[in-house]
Amino acid sequence: MPEPIQVTVNGVAYAREVPARMTLADFLREELDLTATHLGCEHGVCGACTVHIDGHTARACITLAVQADGTAITTAEGLARNGQLTAVQQGFWNKHGMQCGFCTPGFLMTVTELLDENPEPSDEEIRDALGANICRCTGYTKIIEAVHEAVRLRAAR
Amino acid sequence: MSAGVGVPKLVGASVRRKEDPRLLQGGGRYVADLKRVGLLHAAVLRSPVAHASIRVSVDAVRADPRTRLVLTAADLPEGMPPLPCIDVMPATKPANEPLLARDVVRFVGEPIAVVVAESRAVAEDLLELIELDFEERSAVVDPEAAMADGAPVLHEDWGTNVGNELTHDVGDVDAAFAAAAHVFKQRLKIHRYHGMPLETRGVLADWDPARDHLTVWSSTQFPHALKQFVTGMLGLPPHQVRIIAPDVGGGFGVKCEFYPEEILLCLASRGVGRPVKWIEDRYEHFVSASHAREQIHDVEVAVEPNGVITALRDRIVTNNGAYLHTLAITPSSIASAMVPGPYRIPNYACKALSVVTNKVPLAVYRGAGHPQAVFVMERMMDVIARELRIDPAELRYRNFLQPDELPFDRGTEIVLAGKVVYDSGDYPECLRRALEMVGYEAFREEQARARAEGRCLGLGMAVYVEETAIGPYESATVRVEPSGHLVVYTGASPHGQGHETAFAQVAADQFGVGIDDVTVLHSDTDLMQYGVGTYASRSAPVGGSAMNKAAVVVREKAQRLAAHMLEADPEDMVASEGRIHVVGDPARGFSLAELAAAAMPGSPLPDGMTHELQATEYFDVPGIAFAYAAHIAVVEVDSETGVVTPERYCVVHDSGTLINPLIVDGQVQGGVVQGLGGTLMEELMYDDDGQPLNPNFVDYLMPAVGNVPTIEVGHMETPTPLNPMGMKGAGEGGAVGSPAALVNAVEDAVAHLGVRVMSSPVTPNGLYDLIAAARR
Numbered sequence: 019m020p021e022p023i024q025v026t027v028n029g030v031a032y033a034r035e036v037p038a039r040m041t042l043a044d045f046l047r048e049e050l051d052l053t054a055t056h057l058g059c060e061h062g063v064c065g066a067c068t069v070h071i072d073g074h075t076a077r078a079c080i081t082l083a084v085q086a087d088g089t090a091i092t093t094a095e096g097l098a099r100n101g102q103l104t105a106v107q108q109g110f111w112n113k114h115g116m117q118c119g120f121c122t123p124g125f126l127m128t129v130t131e132l133l134d135e136n137p138e139p140s141d142e143e144i145r146d147a148l149g150a151n152i153c154r155c156t157g158y159t160k161i162i163e164a165v166h167e168a169v170r171l172r173a174a175r
Numbered sequence: 176m177s178a179g180v181g182v183p184k185l186v187g188a189s190v191r192r193k194e195d196p197r198l199l200q201g202g203g204r205y206v207a208d209l210k211r212v213g214l215l216h217a218a219v220l221r222s223p224v225a226h227a228s229i230r231v232s233v234d235a236v237r238a239d240p241r242t243r244l245v246l247t248a249a250d251l252p253e254g255m256p257p258l259p260c261i262d263v264m265p266a267t268k269p270a271n272e273p274l275l276a277r278d279v280v281r282f283v284g285e286p287i288a289v290v291v292a293e294s295r296a297v298a299e300d301l302l303e304l305i306e307l308d309f310e311e312r313s314a315v316v317d318p319e320a321a322m323a324d325g326a327p328v329l330h331e332d333w334g335t336n337v338g339n340e341l342t343h344d345v346g347d348v349d350a351a352f353a354a355a356a357h358v359f360k361q362r363l364k365i366h367r368y369h370g371m372p373l374e375t376r377g378v379l380a381d382w383d384p385a386r387d388h389l390t391v392w393s394s395t396q397f398p399h400a401l402k403q404f405v406t407g408m409l410g411l412p413p414h415q416v417r418i419i420a421p422d423v424g425g426g427f428g429v430k431c432e433f434y435p436e437e438i439l440l441c442l443a444s445r446g447v448g449r450p451v452k453w454i455e456d457r458y459e460h461f462v463s464a465s466h467a468r469e470q471i472h473d474v475e476v477a478v479e480p481n482g483v484i485t486a487l488r489d490r491i492v493t494n495n496g497a498y499l500h501t502l503a504i505t506p507s508s509i510a511s512a513m514v515p516g517p518y519r520i521p522n523y524a525c526k527a528l529s530v531v532t533n534k535v536p537l538a539v540y541r542g543a544g545h546p547q548a549v550f551v552m553e554r555m556m557d558v559i560a561r562e563l564r565i566d567p568a569e570l571r572y573r574n575f576l577q578p579d580e581l582p583f584d585r586g587t588e589i590v591l592a593g594k595v596v597y598d599s600g601d602y603p604e605c606l607r608r609a610l611e612m613v614g615y616e617a618f619r620e621e622q623a624r625a626r627a628e629g630r631c632l633g634l635g636m637a638v639y640v641e642e643t644a645i646g647p648y649e650s651a652t653v654r655v656e657p658s659g660h661l662v663v664y665t666g667a668s669p670h671g672q673g674h675e676t677a678f679a680q681v682a683a684d685q686f687g688v689g690i691d692d693v694t695v696l697h698s699d700t701d702l703m704q705y706g707v708g709t710y711a712s713r714s715a716p717v718g719g720s721a722m723n724k725a726a727v728v729v730r731e732k733a734q735r736l737a738a739h740m741l742e743a744d745p746e747d748m749v750a751s752e753g754r755i756h757v758v759g760d761p762a763r764g765f766s767l768a769e770l771a772a773a774a775m776p777g778s779p780l781p782d783g784m785t786h787e788l789q790a791t792e793y794f795d796v797p798g799i800a801f802a803y804a805a806h807i808a809v810v811e812v813d814s815e816t817g818v819v820t821p822e823r824y825c826v827v828h829d830s831g832t833l834i835n836p837l838i839v840d841g842q843v844q845g846g847v848v849q850g851l852g853g854t855l856m857e858e859l860m861y862d863d864d865g866q867p868l869n870p871n872f873v874d875y876l877m878p879a880v881g882n883v884p885t886i887e888v889g890h891m892e893t894p895t896p897l898n899p900m901g902m903k904g905a906g907e908g909g910a911v912g913s914p915a916a917l918v919n920a921v922e923d924a925v926a927h928l929g930v931r932v933m934s935s936p937v938t939p940n941g942l943y944d945l946i947a948a949a950r951r
Binding site: 037039040047051052053054056057058059060061063064066093094095097098103107110111112114116117118119120121122123126144145146148149150151152153154155156157158159160161162 | 191192194195196198199200201202203204205207208210296370371372373374375422423424425427454456457670671672673837838840841842844845846847848849871872873877878879880881883885886909
């Protein structure tokens with residue numbers, strides 16, 4: 019049976035009916051056409067589907083859409099405003115913190131939460147915060163550099 | 176015509192990538208993101224057992240009103256050929272992998288039926304209505320057991336489980352062994368792991384009945400090759416088929432294969448008259464996308480008292496899984512051709528067998544057979560060094576080919592690629608620089624201090640030569656738009672490597688324009704008639720050479736046109752900052768927009784000149800360009816737990832001329848970490864019945880940021896003579912050197928405890944057992 023839900027995604031309010039078994043990731047991707055939230059494993063390990071629910075990271079592949087009822091969600095599409103990249107996005111661009119781009123939205127959401135809570139993380143704190151996001155391309159060296167760059171850019175803005 | 180262009184500005188520069196702003200804002204478009212009007216979704220029923228006779232009944236699913244289409248083997252067109260193996264050699268057994276299993280399944284994951292429905296979830300629900308009866312047969316998962324008398328034979332038409340056999344025989348190996356002062360014999364085993372791109376496979380097929388035209392979007396590394404596969408399998412003329420690789424979320428060789436779903440989705444779309452999409456889930460990826468690496472080497476090395484190697488014999492057994500898939504022979508071909516690596520070793524013999532077992536078919540993954548070959552050679556270097564009490568670096572120096580010995584004909588050959596002739600480089604210098612980067616002398620002192628405190632530090636090195644930039648060719652088109660903007664096309668097809676940036680750099684330099692003045696298009700067979708694709712570290716050197724060639728042709732045409740308009744000598748024209756002008760007089764010339772307008776159809780042109788500033792060119796590969804590198808790993812081993820912590824990792828590599836060092840660094844670093852994961856964490860495990868034991872991300876461990884050190888990279892740039900810009904490949908090397916370097920480091924850390932490491936992976940459990948056994 020479809021269930022009614024109301025969510026705000028990237029600042030836009032939606033009222034929809036969804037099957038109870040539909041994941042939040044499928045809801046965002048299939049119902050709202052917000053395809054930045056990628057599915058790498060569909061069992062909550064790789065982190066590619068990471069979004070913010072009420073400002074905190076969550077794995078959209080193991081969250082049901084009905085669980086998100088009444089929340090405000092941000093996806094990677096909702097980071098940049100008017101084409102102006104956030105410091106985190108700019109950091110990843112400047113330091114080549116990405117290759118195929120598939121894991122990148124998940125990393126951006128995770129790093130954004132990290133820097134919101136801890137604007138000047140140490141190397142160890144960065145590694146700790148990113149420990150559950152898998153990237154198969156970069157080997158992580160440039161992702162760490164990208165986060166340090168984002169810290170610098172945020173401080174400068 | 177003179178060079179006609181100033182000093183290149185963009186080639187060699189670490190330019191930020193053009194593709195990133197799009198990808199950073201959620202603008203990537205991967206297959207799973209694509210929608211079409213009327214789109215349906217497919218799910219695939221796969222074998223739950225490794226070897227069985229089967230009978231499939233789909234009556235219940237056909238009767239279900241939610242079902243739009245069902246395909247079983249019985250529903251396939253008459254005379255459908257098996258999936259092709261394209262790297263066949265004279266002794267290769269005939270390919271026989273069906274699109275859908277008919278009577279027999281040979282691995283867990285083999286496709287049996289396809290169901291199409293209005294959503295993926297419903298299609299998956301409907302799979303449960305299929306009745307599958309099976310009578311299990313004995314399974315064999317070990318390749319040596321598969322060669323033994325009485326083993327179950329997978330393919331009755333072959334009469335054997337050996338799918339291919341090849342040999343190399345260089346010099347007089349027997350005589351060298353007879354005269355050898357020392358002979359070292361060793362068995363070395365490399366386990367099964369694979370590329371595991373974060374984006375799984377996916378296909379969207381749209382067979383338009385009104386136009387009788389098929390469009391296929393696939394997460395593939397080589398859309399042009401895929402077009403040949405699709406047209407061949409379906410018996411369609413090329414003009415009725417268009418293949419598009421949209422954004423591809425990593426490939427690593429896994430997507431350099433032809434898969435049954437790429438045909439099944441076309442048949443499904445034709446059957447329902449609507450577009451159909453299939454997105455592989457992660458379990459399916461584990462049990463149906465190609466696996467890699469698994470080999471056993473029995474190696475013997477003949478050595479003089481001073482450590483100089485005079486001969487090497489190897490016998491390789493590759494566990495190919497159930498079928499000879501697209502590039503099934505390449506891993507044993509490359510491994511067998513490349514074992515001697517950067518060393519002189521004048522006498523070499525190798526026999527390589529490709530053996531089928533009841534596992535997922537095995538094929539190429541980042542480096543194909545190179546990581547195995549390097550593991551064998553570099554492990555043996557350390558074995559010999561330890562036994563003869565020679566410093567491992569010194570032993571390598573005594574055996575290296577010297578720069579003045581290049582080009583050097585190894586005497587071996589690689590299937591689909593050609594003769595192994597090392598073109599250029601300085602291997603000793605490469606190792607010297609890597610040792611300097613890591614601080615070799617200081618490390619040995621630190622190691623001794625650590626050992627006195629009971630800590631186990633180790634350093635491992637690996638030096639290798641790697642086949643890159645293979646043929647047959649790559650294509651490029653360069654076009655000047657009426658606005659003066661450059662639109663260029665490549666037949667190469669990226670999945671994270673940054674083609675849109677690197678090829679823009681190459682084209683821009685011919686006109687002295689900026690990177691934003693060039694748009695790079697790719698991965699669509701309707702854009703380029705001919706193309707090859709991205710694998711074997713070939714796109715920058717081969718595709719870049721084609722791009723450079725096409726850009727030169729267009730620039731020279733623009734110079735001739737400008738000279739004609741100015742009544743000047745074309746030899747006096749120069750391209751600079753987007754203008755073609757008389758050398759030394761920038762005012763006497765034209766912008767690219769003005770020249771594009773002058774070349775428009777309908778405009779008068781000099782005799783013999785055609786309209787449009789556009790050219791399509793091909794770069795035909797004259798021979799393999801061999802890249803090389805020295806890797807050095809420093810690890811600490813906890814001798815109580817077997818846990819290996821990589822502390823440092825240094826690479827000095829030579830890929831010839833670099834287009835974009837930032838991108839190359841990323842390729843090297845990413846490759847190293849894939850090799851690190853493959854060596855210390857990742858293993859595709861099976862039980863004796865052929866059941867996969869860890870087909871999920873919880874149990875198949877891959878490196879996360881906490882598992883890896885900073886990867887330090889240094890460059891040498893020895894141009895290859897094999898293309899005008901001197902470029903060699905850089906994509907795979909990281910994964911080629913790291914398994915050997917890491918295992919050498921682990922053994923160096925615990926050798927004093929009596930531990931020897933002759934197989935991978937080196938997981939904490941396995942290393943703990945080795946340490947415990949050595950202590951007993």
